[in-house]
Amino acid sequence: MKKQPCEKDLFDIEIAKETEDSIVLTVRTFLFTKMVKEILHKQLCRLEENENLVQRSSYYSWLRRIMNVISKDLYEIKRYLKTEGVQVSEEPVEVTRSYMNWLYWHKGRMAYTGGTPSRLKQCLKERLGHYTQLEREISKGG
Numbered sequence: 001m002k003k004q005p006c007e008k009d010l011f012d013i014e015i016a017k018e019t020e021d022s023i024v025l026t027v028r029t030f031l032f033t034k035m036v037k038e039i040l041h042k043q044l045c046r047l048e049e050n051e052n053l054v055q056r057s058s059y060y061s062w063l064r065r066i067m068n069v070i071s072k073d074l075y076e077i078k079r080y081l082k083t084e085g086v087q088v089s090e091e092p093v094e095v096t097r098s099y100m101n102w103l104y105w106h107k108g109r110m111a112y113t114g115g116t117p118s119r120l121k122q123c124l125k126e127r128l129g130h131y132t133q134l135e136r137e138i139s140k141g142g
Helices: 013-018 022-048 051-056 058-083 102-106 117-139
Strands: none
Touching (some): 022 051, 022 058
16 A cells, blocks of 8 residues: 655745745745735725824835735736646635645645645635634734
8 A cells, every 4th residue: 555645734834945846836925925915905904994094104005005016916926827737716815715726736746735725725714714813812902
């Protein structure tokens, strides 16, 4: 019986240092950037609730510009992945959705992406859940 290789964790820094596969690096960057965009979007929405703050805040205008840059970068990453044969969803911003045609990963890449699509999506969902919980605790005062 053939031993199954261990699945590697997408979020493991030591493994991230070892990875040289450009597609894996691109997908990991794509997923992390989606997470960052989701978090920054929440900050932006919170700022927009206070009209006075929006009008005088340099951070708000900087954040809007950063969001535009991130959106453009994500678009370019998706375009690149498509040229490499990775199907990318056209649906907008839900971080936990499956963006790639995961059959592609069975060509020796699955171990570097954190395992199955379901596991990877679940892992991202949990990380965002931790962020949301932390936000709630902070807003309640600790």
